[in-house]
Amino acid sequence: MLIFRRSIKVLIALLPICSFCRGQNQVSNWHEVQPGIWSAIIGKPDSIDFLKASGAKPQTAALKTMPAAAFPLDKSQIMAETRDGRTYLKFPLQPDEKLFGLGLNFKRTQIRGNVYRLHIEHYNGIDDGTTHAPVPFYVSSKGYGVFINAARYIDVWAGTSVRRDSKTQPQAIDMNTNKKNWVTVPSGDNVEMMVPAQGVEVYVVGGPTIMDAVSRYNLLQGGGCLPPKWGLGFWDRTPSLYTQDQVAAEVAEFKKRDFPVSVIGLEPGWQSRAYPCTYAWDSTRFPQPAKFVQALAASNIKVNLWLHAWVSPQSAIYKSLEPLSGDHTIWAGLAPDFTLKSTTGVISNYFRKTHLDIGISGYKMDENDGNVNEGWYYPDMTHFPSGTTGDQMHQLYGMLMQKFTTTMFRERNQRTYGLVRASNAGAASFPYVLYDDYYSHPDFITALINSSFSGILWTPEARSSKDAEDWVRRMQAVCFSPLAMLNAWSSGAKPWSFDTVNKEVADVIKLRMQLLPYFYTTFADYAFKGVPPVRSLNLLPEFSVKEEVNNKKDSLYNAFVSKDIKNEFMVGDNLLVVPIFAGEKSRDVVLPKGNWYDFYTGHYAGNGEVISIEPTLDKIPLYVKDGGVIPMIPVRNQVTDEKLPVELRYYGHQPSSFELYDDDGKTFDYEKGKYVRISLITTKKGNKLLHSTVIPRGQKSWSFTSFKWRDMTEEK
């Protein structure tokens, strides 16, 4: 026993004095690489990373206009270590700090207290980092963000690991006698991460607000995308094996029934072979593709083509791509190495000739996520000719496909808008919207809200429903997302599939068409300022606790502020959207501080409180903030060049201004200054509201004939 004790003492003496912090070094080489954005290099980072691969250029000019931000963290608390071929990172956390982000999660928006392994793959029902866009960027309620620029499967312990060298230590609790207070995950005071690479570039993104941190992160990667105007209309993806005549008949049916449609999406059947792909038109189903596309163009309807990356041996470009692809096949198709210019050159050349030149507007790029649980993808062991490893390529694949297709259109000074199943950091400026095969409506909305933290876009596409109520609710929600779409690939559903709710469905699609100027301005703010179009309430300064609690209402409101709000969100600056899920007879809606008004009636709804509503089927509840302007055009079923009058709906009583954006809607000329911001200004003289519409001298609008203000709220 004595001998034993002695041997322990010897061992203790042999251990380094600080056995706990061994190897962890403070990260000291921070550089302000962009206004309010600092980066540091730890170890020897990979030669390829998100920002290099995307090639997106920081919007320095826009970043310069933002409020000043100091380095937001205690530098002495940011630690790193490389050992064993891996890089370990530690960032500090305050006890009252909330964390958001890490990409497209479906179950919760608050990520603190959870562990993630960021791995692109089809979402399988668990928020563990396995998803279509596991972006390694998180933002804090304290108004900063952290971004790990590494295309690897990164492990993130978000406030879940408790280090013995931490200053704040949770207390041990006896579960036997104090089960009530025992917690599964004692709160840690840090975010620990592991990057399986010899080194890494990390970014700390300043605020001062959480929205500023998100905006800075988006601007770092080139700002958000600005879709062409037609992209904000209604999309109909027809069943996979439809022929060109069946598609034409479907379009005729939209006209006959007076339903809007702007884009027709063709699913795999347009190709001569698919899974793997030839990218060539099938001559039986589409004997005259150019004529078909042109006929739709004449009706102001664009055509979008489905594809995936895996190249069929029957494809005309297969031979050229053989030396430019990975050493594993998927469904017997090649996996092109998209990091190589030669690869994208071969493909772009073919796509230009056979798709773009006949008028194709864009793509839906499927299956770049993979589903390792189902057992298919190229494995991490895959060699690519560029030397990029299988795991790096997996994390980059969807983004690289976005990049080369965007470039192809950009070279024609033509904007595109499309869909992609995998994305990641660095892709904010690429005009693609994420989707997947999962289909929980509430979870789809959580994903929509989460997209706002991570520089990605998401569509809760409608595919099918078991009843009319669900159909309406899904259609209503998707019309307040970046891409309003019915995807009938396999369901064969039509917007009018449920007879009893045709009016409700048509109404919300038409409302989206009327809101086009509002949506477009919202996207312009994404492109120019990095402010995401869809926004979690947690990005709003108004969504904060009340210091003074005067009544039950106040405490209820404060309780909601700390909850994970997964069923309401903002679109743009002014519109609060409350999607309703089938079966909900009533809903508690939390309204941030400030007066809010019903969009439809203009009536006062509440202020910093939780209201209970009983939604009717015909409307998705929408609220406008005090002073909010919602510009609306008359209903049109397609997006055209026709100039239209604008109704400027004004809500509430606050002086305000709204900078309505306009440009040609389809080219990149706006990047050369060819755009206009029309100031919609409201002032007050006594109790009287004075509205003015100011087009800067010498500028013009592309889309509007006239402006008419409409006060939606009765005078006090």
Add this chain to the structure above:
Amino acid sequence: MLIFRRSIKVLIALLPICSFCRGQNQVSNWHEVQPGIWSAIIGKPDSIDFLKASGAKPQTAALKTMPAAAFPLDKSQIMAETRDGRTYLKFPLQPDEKLFGLGLNFKRTQIRGNVYRLHIEHYNGIDDGTTHAPVPFYVSSKGYGVFINAARYIDVWAGTSVRRDSKTQPQAIDMNTNKKNWVTVPSGDNVEMMVPAQGVEVYVVGGPTIMDAVSRYNLLQGGGCLPPKWGLGFWDRTPSLYTQDQVAAEVAEFKKRDFPVSVIGLEPGWQSRAYPCTYAWDSTRFPQPAKFVQALAASNIKVNLWLHAWVSPQSAIYKSLEPLSGDHTIWAGLAPDFTLKSTTGVISNYFRKTHLDIGISGYKMDENDGNVNEGWYYPDMTHFPSGTTGDQMHQLYGMLMQKFTTTMFRERNQRTYGLVRASNAGAASFPYVLYDDYYSHPDFITALINSSFSGILWTPEARSSKDAEDWVRRMQAVCFSPLAMLNAWSSGAKPWSFDTVNKEVADVIKLRMQLLPYFYTTFADYAFKGVPPVRSLNLLPEFSVKEEVNNKKDSLYNAFVSKDIKNEFMVGDNLLVVPIFAGEKSRDVVLPKGNWYDFYTGHYAGNGEVISIEPTLDKIPLYVKDGGVIPMIPVRNQVTDEKLPVELRYYGHQPSSFELYDDDGKTFDYEKGKYVRISLITTKKGNKLLHSTVIPRGQKSWSFTSFKWRDMTEEK
């Protein structure tokens, strides 16, 4: 266009000629390290691995008695590569080869066509390698196994990746026109693996049969465990906060109701504090632990103690363990570094004094799996004093706890038997049975079957049920597992919880008590020969297709042979168990080739065919193979030293022999030869069966007074 083509050609010229096999080298340094077992070193393996950590010694003598085995694979097809701090491996596969193993999976036994990341963690409902015992060993229907001796999170693509340099290439199929034949996962002709380490030791394990490969693998790690006889009785784990008086009352209730019980398990409430643990008796609930344990011992009932690894600040050994633990806490408790002798020394010393010395028989070691999805465990970033990394430690933790506790008992020449929630390769000789919080009955049985491929044991413990039928079915199944247990930690359930089925439940527990000699012999075969006690049908040579198909029955049988059989299994050589799940009114039972007989009646049941049965609630269907002997003793409610008469039930008509095993049932003296194999031999003279019972001259049995043969099957 021309220019563009030229640049591709230049690029092609610059690529290495064999761009696909770049870096992959044939593994050439194979050494036959044990009879029929070859190992090779690739790169620079970790300093700690499964076999080193477990310290288990190969059973060379037993391996020498096995049939000769040649190296079972084409060596030129085994490739490896180390790059980027990782090791990549490739093993060949034949098109008609089935794969099994990779540890404790719950949804399927056939692993080919799936991808796994072997990561110890609470099973979450998906067979993706995340489980309590993700053993990196697979066996093939071709009669060999592959074992990766690396305590890392290993990625396994089991016949799912298709390499372009493979000889067999799946055809591209057009899903548009040939959906019926299109498959999600085209069959690959290899197993590819990635080990996140600079190198690795790999083993190829010969057959010639699949069962031989499993046995060799088990013998490599010291053979299977031989539990003490009492361990094979019935276990009752009482509610967590029971006092010693409540436990005593429960034992009295077992007696009064005439239900067997051999072991009482105490859950966290026996400790003064738990979650984290003090390992000290709670003085309010257990004021006189020694007296309590001794009183139960007097009734031939053992006591097993729950614990987990995380040490409470209130524990007497906390201070000593501070320098011997990782730099992260769990539930504010220390995570001891069990790779250090000093650590296990401190703990063993305390356990001996406070547990073993007063008669505690063993442990249930909980929570060493972790649940990263819930957000708790020490993260991979954790530093341990020994230099073992967090991920290595995670893969080893449960095994290391088994090792030190086994050693503690072995030092007293005392066998233990207990439960553990995490295990891995190298632990076959440790007398621990896996369990978890998951509770699907069918999936529990799949896990039981899977345990047979991987040198692990599993109990489908009964905890609670929503109805009497489920209760009976669970009790019946658990009585044919390595550990027959009711776990009432939180449910408070009793064996007699469902009044209407008390007889059925008591019957099956008593049947298990009667079968003790059979179970014990089965475990002896595990210990001496490496043959697992529970066995998948796929381990039997009789479970193979019929070459000649004469009728519908034959084709149905052949169809079942290729199916994933997850609802029947063998216990030992002779007994086919068909656990029934609640709600099943009928069941198709596949009987391997050879005659099979009903255990209860001795009637002929079938031969190489699928029979349909309508199980009654009172019995779990059991079948005995032709010539099978089932030794049975009279019903006793405890396992004691009392010598008992044995009934030798004989089924069918085939000449056979069965080597009944016996020893003192509690010490390791059997390792020094103090055991007996009693030959139960049946020969045939004309149509007449002749039975003989041969005890080798000069030897004795410890447990039996007399033997009486009973022919269960009527003469033909």
